[in-house]
Amino acid sequence: MSSELLVGNAVIGQSGGPTAVINQSLVGVVEGLRGADAIKRVVGARNGVRGMAEKQVIDLTHIPNDQLEAIAGTPSAALGSTRDKPDSTYCERIFENCKENDIRYFFYIGGNDSSDTCRIVNELSNDSGYELRCFHIPKTIDNDLMESDHTPGYPSAARFVALAFLGDSLDNKSLPGIKINIVMGRHAGFLTAASALARQHHDDGPHLIYLPERNFDPDEFVADVDRVYARLGRCHIAVSEGIHNAAGEPISALMSGLREVDAHGNVQLSGTGALGDWLANLLRVKLTPQGGKPPRVRADTFGYLQRCFPDASPVDQAEARAAGRKAAEIALMGDFDASIAIKRVGDDPYWADMKAVDLKSVAAKTRTMPDEYIRGHNDVTEAFLDYVRPLVGPLPTMGRFD
Amino acid sequence: MSSELLVGNAVIGQSGGPTAVINQSLVGVVEGLRGADAIKRVVGARNGVRGMAEKQVIDLTHIPNDQLEAIAGTPSAALGSTRDKPDSTYCERIFENCKENDIRYFFYIGGNDSSDTCRIVNELSNDSGYELRCFHIPKTIDNDLMESDHTPGYPSAARFVALAFLGDSLDNKSLPGIKINIVMGRHAGFLTAASALARQHHDDGPHLIYLPERNFDPDEFVADVDRVYARLGRCHIAVSEGIHNAAGEPISALMSGLREVDAHGNVQLSGTGALGDWLANLLRVKLTPQGGKPPRVRADTFGYLQRCFPDASPVDQAEARAAGRKAAEIALMGDFDASIAIKRVGDDPYWADMKAVDLKSVAAKTRTMPDEYIRGHNDVTEAFLDYVRPLVGPLPTMGRFD
Numbered sequence: 001m002s003s004e005l006l007v008g009n010a011v012i013g014q015s016g017g018p019t020a021v022i023n024q025s026l027v028g029v030v031e032g033l034r035g036a037d038a039i040k041r042v043v044g045a046r047n048g049v050r051g052m053a054e055k056q057v058i059d060l061t062h063i064p065n066d067q068l069e070a071i072a073g074t075p076s077a078a079l080g081s082t083r084d085k086p087d088s089t090y091c092e093r094i095f096e097n098c099k100e101n102d103i104r105y106f107f108y109i110g111g112n113d114s115s116d117t118c119r120i121v122n123e124l125s126n127d128s129g130y131e132l133r134c135f136h137i138p139k140t141i142d143n144d145l146m147e148s149d150h151t152p153g154y155p156s157a158a159r160f161v162a163l164a165f166l167g168d169s170l171d172n173k174s175l176p177g178i179k180i181n182i183v184m185g186r187h188a189g190f191l192t193a194a195s196a197l198a199r200q201h202h203d204d205g206p207h208l209i210y211l212p213e214r215n216f217d218p219d220e221f222v223a224d225v226d227r228v229y230a231r232l233g234r235c236h237i238a239v240s241e242g243i244h245n246a247a248g249e250p251i252s253a254l255m256s257g258l259r260e261v262d263a264h265g266n267v268q269l270s271g272t273g274a275l276g277d278w279l280a281n282l283l284r285v286k287l288t289p290q291g292g293k294p295p296r297v298r299a300d301t302f303g304y305l306q307r308c309f310p311d312a313s314p315v316d317q318a319e320a321r322a323a324g325r326k327a328a329e330i331a332l333m334g335d336f337d338a339s340i341a342i343k344r345v346g347d348d349p350y351w352a353d354m355k356a357v358d359l360k361s362v363a364a365k366t367r368t369m370p371d372e373y374i375r376g377h378n379d380v381t382e383a384f385l386d387y388v389r390p391l392v393g394p395l396p397t398m399g400r401f402d
Numbered sequence: 403m404s405s406e407l408l409v410g411n412a413v414i415g416q417s418g419g420p421t422a423v424i425n426q427s428l429v430g431v432v433e434g435l436r437g438a439d440a441i442k443r444v445v446g447a448r449n450g451v452r453g454m455a456e457k458q459v460i461d462l463t464h465i466p467n468d469q470l471e472a473i474a475g476t477p478s479a480a481l482g483s484t485r486d487k488p489d490s491t492y493c494e495r496i497f498e499n500c501k502e503n504d505i506r507y508f509f510y511i512g513g514n515d516s517s518d519t520c521r522i523v524n525e526l527s528n529d530s531g532y533e534l535r536c537f538h539i540p541k542t543i544d545n546d547l548m549e550s551d552h553t554p555g556y557p558s559a560a561r562f563v564a565l566a567f568l569g570d571s572l573d574n575k576s577l578p579g580i581k582i583n584i585v586m587g588r589h590a591g592f593l594t595a596a597s598a599l600a601r602q603h604h605d606d607g608p609h610l611i612y613l614p615e616r617n618f619d620p621d622e623f624v625a626d627v628d629r630v631y632a633r634l635g636r637c638h639i640a641v642s643e644g645i646h647n648a649a650g651e652p653i654s655a656l657m658s659g660l661r662e663v664d665a666h667g668n669v670q671l672s673g674t675g676a677l678g679d680w681l682a683n684l685l686r687v688k689l690t691p692q693g694g695k696p697p698r699v700r701a702d703t704f705g706y707l708q709r710c711f712p713d714a715s716p717v718d719q720a721e722a723r724a725a726g727r728k729a730a731e732i733a734l735m736g737d738f739d740a741s742i743a744i745k746r747v748g749d750d751p752y753w754a755d756m757k758a759v760d761l762k763s764v765a766a767k768t769r770t771m772p773d774e775y776i777r778g779h780n781d782v783t784e785a786f787l788d789y790v791r792p793l794v795g796p797l798p799t800m801g802r803f804d
Binding site: 014017018020023044058060063067068069070071072073074075076077078079080081082083163164166167168170171173174175176179272273274276277280298299300301302303304305307308309310311396397398399400401402 | 711800803
């Protein structure tokens with residue numbers, strides 16, 4: 001650890017699927033660095049690592065405060081994002097560009113792949129003896145990073161899902177039928193589980209919640225829906241896009257006929273209605289009584305609105321900002337390299353702190369929902385609701401006649 | 403016209419696809435009738451005409467004000483809705499039940515099919531000499547009713563579409579590609595057109611808007627997208643679910659393989675991602691360069707959230723309430739039968755009045771977007787934006803670096 005002032009420039013990048021608050025973290029870093037003696041210039045890399053490798057940057061040193069504040073409140077990545085997952089050659093190019101441009105502070109806002117990029121660049125700097133302080137600031141609506149109580153971006157997406165289910169459950173009650181809503185989340189069910197916040201009265205949906213933490217059995221699904229439909233005359237269902245069979249094969253990828261794979265080897269799950277349509281058809285076929293009329297079945301796939309709808313959770317906004325500021329603050333203190341994690345301090349009132357954690361403990365790892373948040377194969381527990389409720393901000397109370 | 407006090411009971415029903423403000427109109431009628439000397443009891447019919455035919459009602463005479471207020475602010479039909487389109491036998495049963503239960507005031511909140519039901523019931527009462535005052539209160543997110551500047555329900559749905567496109571256009575800018583969003587609206591493009599409110603900067607989406615008022619030509623569509631994609635490196639597109647070819651066949655129904663038809667003879671358009679997926683695939687196939695990589699194409703279908711998301715436009719809430727109150731007020735004044743229409747009085751500041759119009763002028767007719775609101779085959783005009791902007795309530799201003 002060096003205690004001397006490390007004078008140089010700073011670069012910030014944004015990566016992966018954007019969120020409603022990823023710009024709060026960006027502005028948090030800028031704020032945290034501004035005016036520091038050690039910092040000469042702050043630049044933003046366009047499209048994350050791509051801009052770092054190709055020297056496409058924006059100078060952020062003198063952006064007016066009111067413009068920064070407007071950007072902080074704007075969803076999606078203001079610097080542009082990328083799906084590139086840099087290999088070691090790519091990371092070397094980034095590192096060489098940092099050296100060439102006197103960059104001593106490196107901030108990358110993204111998911112677990114981004115923390116891995118930070119880790120590799122950091123190792124290159126350690127090996128070469130060029131001091132470069134590397135920080136990862138977490139961001140993902142999937143809430144699937146290790147070490148954090150939750151990740152910036154998740155509370156706002158959970159808010160959208162909760163509001164959407166609040167309205168849609170009443171729509172389903174108005175015109176009874178079977179309604180399936182497909183929610184984002186490849187490996188972790190946290191976002192799908194947030195649909196349970198829509199339950200304000202005993203018969204409110206979602207009546208069934210399917211998470212990627214449990215195997216999905218189509219026959220069991222049909223039997224579950226049949227049971228609820230017989231009881232209530234309707235059935236409102238939350239399904240994670242990441243549901244898979246016992247062999248671990250995603251149901252979505254099996255159905256869509258599409259096998260588009262991104263640079264990370266992930267099969268495309270979002271941006272298609274195939275899973276919802278397949279499940280709806282399955283229910284139509286299986287639940288039509290002999291010689292009778294098929295039930296009314298509809299499916300909506302919430303899609304990208306979950307990560308970019310401009311109605312962020314206030315807690316999420318404040319925390320994403322604080323995570324950026326914390327990274328800047330620690331970077332200026334000495335030769336640390338870290339990821340920032342949110343630690344919950346208390347629930348009444350809700351309060352959380354930002355902590356620095358080892359990059360290696362976050363990099364390329366995935367957290368899923370713990371068992372105590374999951375009830376059986378199609379529901380969540382009160383413990384999960386206690387966990388998520390303080391994060392999403394106030395939800396409207398729905399009125400009804402009985 | 404009778405000038406005597408017509409003493410009796412009142413029934414209110416809600417019909418068709420719910421909206422975010424259909425309960426405001428319900429509460430407006432209840433408020434308008436309460437305390438009137440002529441009114442003995444006010445009942446709500448469960449599930450619209452079905453409850454009227456099957457005598458399934460809720461007594462609304464003494465519901466506490468705070469409960470009424472909570473219901474007013476709640477999306478979807480609190481009394482339950484229906485897709486039933488009553489034929490003359492069905493209407494006779496309703497009329498007989500009205501006579502039997504001393505019902506003298508009949509209020510039906512719904513689209514143009516509901517105004518037709520009002521018209522038929524009203525004719526039965528005229529023919530029989532049993533005075534029954536019949537009122538239609540408009541409701542539809544499609545904004546496709548005659549006589550009204552716009553319909554209650556449309557501003558809130560337009561608000562959701564504008565907010566969704568605001569966020570999603572920035573998502574498309576963050577991770578450039580081709581993005582298609584499918585918006586509700588079977589015959590009228592008003593809701594799809596509201597996506598244009600998301601354009602705050604010169605390169606904001608939607609870059610292309612396809613409305614059901616113009617024929618949809620897949621080849622022209624591919625050429626349009628290709629042109630925008632070549633210029634901006636991305637393309638953000640709004641498509642109405644009701645687009646059809648020159649022969650008038652809906653593209654959606656041709657593609658989905660589903661031919662589910664409701665009681666009104668309408669093919670199912672919502673609750674499936676088929677149209678978006680088909681258009682996305684078309685672009686993938688047609689825009690892949692020889693031997694090259696296909697462009698990144700995604701499609702989202704906004705679905706039912708458009709009509710039930712719990713974030714109603716303030717103007718819409720006030721107008722839907724006022725429309726209900728106006729119907730009650732006129733009903734108590736004398737032997738009128740009418741539909742309520744919104745007439746815009748001024749734009750600066752925005753102001754509108756409620757007027758009674760002839761049931762026949764609304765019943766079973768459809769309004770589409772006038773030519774002056776449409777530019778070419780894939781855009782809207784400034785005149786449309788001037789029309790829609792005051793209706794949706796304040797939209798957040800998006801920040802950006804350049």
